[in-house]
Amino acid sequence: MSRVAHPAGPRHGDVLPADHPPAAPPDLNALLAGIWPRGARRSGGVLTIGGIDVRDLAAEFGTPLYVCDEDDVRSRCREYREAFAPEGRVFYAAKAFCSRAVLRWVSSEGLGVDVCTGGELEVALSAGVPPEQITMHGNNKTLEELSRAVAAGIGHIVVDSFEEIARLAYLTDPNPGGRPPGPPREAGTHPNVLVRVTTGVEAHTHEFMATAHDDQKFGFSLASGAADEAVRRVIDCPGLSFAGLHSHIGSQIFDTAGFEVAAHRVVGLAVRIRDEHGVEIAELDLGGGFGIAYTAEDDAPEVKELAQSLRDIVDDQCRAAGLPRPRLTVEPGRGIVGPSTVSLYTVGTIKDVDGIRTYVSVDGGMSDNIRTALYDASYECVLASRESAAAPMLSRVVGRHCESGDIVVRHAWLPSDLAPGDLLAVPATGAYCRSLASNYNHVTRPAVVAVSAGASGGQRAARPIVRRETLDDLLSLDVG
Ligand code: PLP
Numbered sequence: 001m002s003r004v005a006h007p008a009g010p011r012h013g014d015v016l017p018a019d020h021p022p023a024a025p026p027d028l029n030a031l032l033a034g035i036w037p038r039g040a041r042r043s044g045g046v047l048t049i050g051g052i053d054v055r056d057l058a059a060e061f062g063t064p065l066y067v068c069d070e071d072d073v074r075s076r077c078r079e080y081r082e083a084f085a086p087e088g089r090v091f092y093a094a095k096a097f098c099s100r101a102v103l104r105w106v107s108s109e110g111l112g113v114d115v116c117t118g119g120e121l122e123v124a125l126s127a128g129v130p131p132e133q134i135t136m137h138g139n140n141k142t143l144e145e146l147s148r149a150v151a152a153g154i155g156h157i158v159v160d161s162f163e164e165i166a167r168l169a170y171l172t173d174p175n176p177g178g179r180p181p182g183p184p185r186e187a188g189t190h191p192n193v194l195v196r197v198t199t200g201v202e203a204h205t206h207e208f209m210a211t212a213h214d215d216q217k218f219g220f221s222l223a224s225g226a227a228d229e230a231v232r233r234v235i236d237c238p239g240l241s242f243a244g245l246h247s248h249i250g251s252q253i254f255d256t257a258g259f260e261v262a263a264h265r266v267v268g269l270a271v272r273i274r275d276e277h278g279v280e281i282a283e284l285d286l287g288g289g290f291g292i293a294y295t296a297e298d299d300a301p302e303v304k305e306l307a308q309s310l311r312d313i314v315d316d317q318c319r320a321a322g323l324p325r326p327r328l329t330v331e332p333g334r335g336i337v338g339p340s341t342v343s344l345y346t347v348g349t350i351k352d353v354d355g356i357r358t359y360v361s362v363d364g365g366m367s368d369n370i371r372t373a374l375y376d377a378s379y380e381c382v383l384a385s386r387e388s389a390a391a392p393m394l395s396r397v398v399g400r401h402c403e404s405g406d407i408v409v410r411h412a413w414l415p416s417d418l419a420p421g422d423l424l425a426v427p428a429t430g431a432y433c434r435s436l437a438s439n440y441n442h443v444t445r446p447a448v449v450a451v452s453a454g455a456s457g458g459q460r461a462a463r464p465i466v467r468r469e470t471l472d473d474l475l476s477l478d479v480g
Contacts, residue, residue, distance in 0.1 A: 021357075024392035024413040025296070028382065034293045034300065035380055036427045037069035037340050039453050045387030047342075047425050050451030052462050054344055054384050058423055061449050062468060064364030065344045066434055070105060070452040072340040073430075076303075077109035080332060083307035088328040091135050093288045094120045096333030096431035097341075100127040101450060101465035106336065107133065112155065114288075114331045118145035125152060135285075135331070137196075139217050143167050150191050158194045158246045158285070160219055165233045165240075168193065172239025192243035193234050194285055195220060197227045197269060199262040201249045218248070222265055228272060235277050242279065244326055245269060248287025251334065254301060256309040259286060263310075267317040274323065281326045286310060288331040292338040294428045295378045303335070334431035341430030341448075343369060344384065345408075347422045348400070357394045360414060362424060365399010366406040367443045369426070369433045373405045381412040384425035388415035397424060401441050434466065444469035 031040055031047070039050040047054045049067050057067055080090045091112040094103060098120050103113055104127050112133035115121045118141075124134050134154040138145070139161065146167050149157055159165050172189055198219035220227040227245075234242045247262045263286065270281045293300045311328060318325045345362035352358045371377040381397055393416040397409040408426060437445045447468035452461055 021394055021411040022297075024394075028392055028413060028415050029387045031382070031427075032296055032380065035295065035298075035339070037072040037342060038075060039069040039071050039451070040342065040427070042387065047382070047384035047423075049342060050453040050462070052451050054342075054423055054425065057449060057451075057462060058344055058346065058385075060462070061447050061464065063344050063346045063423065064362070064368050064446040066341050066368075066429065066446055066448040067344055067462075068102075068337075068341045068430060068448055068450050068465070070340075070450045071454055073102065073105055073337055074109055076336050076340070077106050077111050079303045080307075080330070080336065081110045083303045084328065084330060088307065088311070088330070091133075091329060091331045092336050093331045093333030094124065095435060097337045097433075097435050097448075098123050099448065099466050102337065103127040103129055111336075114333075118142070118148055121145070121149060121152070121154070131155065135194075135329075139219075141167070143171070147171055150189050153189070154191070156192045156194050156243060156283075158196050159230065159234065160196050162230065162233065165193075165230060165237065168240055169233075169237045172237070174238055190239060190241045193240045194244050194246040194283060195227060195230045195234060195242075196246045196248070197222055197266055199247050199249065199265040201258045201262045201265075219246075222269060227269055228276075231269070231273055232276075235279065244281040244283030244285065246285040246287065248285075248331070249289060251289040252291045253289045254291040254299065256301075256306065256313065259310060260313045262286070263313050263317050267314075267321050267323065270318075270323055270326070271321045280324060283329060284314060284326040285329040285331065286314075288333050288335070290330075290332050290335040292334050292428060292431075295380050297378075338431035339428050341428075341433070343408075343426045343429040343433065343446075345397075345424045345426070347418060347420050347424060350418060350420065357396055358414075358418075360395050360397050360412070360418065360424070361400060362397060362408065363400060364443075364446065365401045365408060366403060367399070367401060367438050367440045368446050369408050369429060370436045370438070371432055372407045372410060373403075374436075376410075378411075379409045379426050379428065381409040381414065381424055381426045383415055383418060383422055385423035388417055390415035390417035392416070393418065397426070400443065403440075439469075439474060442471070442474055444471060444474060 041048050091114040092106040093114045107129045113124045113129045114135045116137040131153045132155040135156040136149045137158045196219040198221045220230040245266050247266050249258045249262050291300050349361045366373050392413040395412045395414045397412050399406040447464050448466040450465045
């Protein structure tokens with residue numbers, strides 16, 4: 001019988017999980033290429049990001065802390081933009097991490113922004129992202145959110161249900177007549193509409209990150225004919241301008257096989273649209289989901305190669321179907337911000353559990369990184385405030401919450417001289433960590449600090465872009 005707890009899920013306690021602790025790395029102090037922000041180094045044994053010592057960051061801003069390398073984000077924006085240039089377009093999926101500063105960076109690097117709620121839309125608009133560079137998603141957009149999007153003149157709205165098409169028809173009705181009062185209507189605006197298609201592709205990723213198999217909530221099913229009907233209704237609607245099709249098959253995907261099947265099916269729909277309506281789709285949005293490296297085991301594709309494969313796939317499918325190639329759009333989220341950010345924690349208690357492993361408790365946890373608990377995600381972790389030559393110690397980095405699933409790094413090899421007060425750094429936490437953060441146990445959400453080696457004419461700089469939440473923030477909501 002194993003003494004090692006098995007991960008949540010349909011596994012028996014006496015079967016060792018396939019991801020049982022990997023062997024200790026040869027050098028516990030090494031920063032593996034591809035996992036850390038491009039501006040991360042060890043200097044005098046201490047981790048620096050953008051040239052700034054993490055001990056200084058912790059002293060000034062406290063821990064837990066998200067440290068975001070602005071230069072890294074910008075460089076990835078440029079890579080995506082150049083890889084899909086000249087005609088392809090790249091929209092940053094703001095759900096990965098949505099803050100005004102980051103949206104300004106991506107916008108100034110030439111990317112559009114994809115939002116999926118009225119809240120994200122307001123952040124984008126208030127950051128000064130040009131409305132025509134915004135695409136709005138969401139599987140349950142309210143009339144108010146749609147009204148705001150249409151009034152702001154955003155570039156594209158991706159419809160996800162028949163109700164939404166009806167709501168947009170209502171908002172853009174050129175002859176509103178004696179309709180009851182409601183949110184402002186925008187007759188004559190003709191928003192560009194993409195129809196989100198569920199292609200039935202099973203992306204090889206975690207169930208909660210796959211979005212195009214039939215048994216889930218997003219989009220219009222191709223198999224049932226709902227997608228064809230949605231296009232029919234959009235085209236029939238005088239206030240809407242049918243712009244094309246959208247497909248997003250999931251997240252953290254490493255190969256393009258799923259995109260190939262999805263593109264084949266979407267192009268099949270495009271052919272039917274041409275035959276039925278005489279309309280050739282102008283845009284094909286293949287969504288995001290491009291994988292990044294979280295650990296040494298992850299082999300993320302080069303963006304340039306990815307772009308070439310997607311272009312080839314769409315070219316081949318369109319040529320075979322006798323269609324001109326529509327403009328290709330992609331929406332990476334994690335690929336833009338994921339590798340840019342490191343979570344810094346202070347070590348609290350250290351508990352050796354009966355020779356099985358050492359539990360290292362840090363001052364954050366599932367409230368600032370839910371991905372380990374939610375998706376069984378894997379992370380690397382290093383001692384950041386100093387180097388150590390001590391022997392490796394099999395550890396589990398856990399948080400301070402009242403859940404045994406409150407795990408940040410399931411398997412970590414840390415030096416055996418680790419002590420309370422040391423700083424730990426977990427890389428690749430730029431996407432879906434701050435944006436999924438919670439106040440569980442009334443823990444306040446950490447600040448996000450941007451560092452840049454090249455800011456202000458070469459001066460190294462660190463500045464908060466999202467301030468730390470305070471207990472007063474939380475208490476002010478408690479009005480009972
Ligand atoms: N586009 C859509 C429609 C999505 O749902 C998502 C993620 O859920 C993305 C883009 C971004 O995915 P990723 O951050 O994995 O690139």
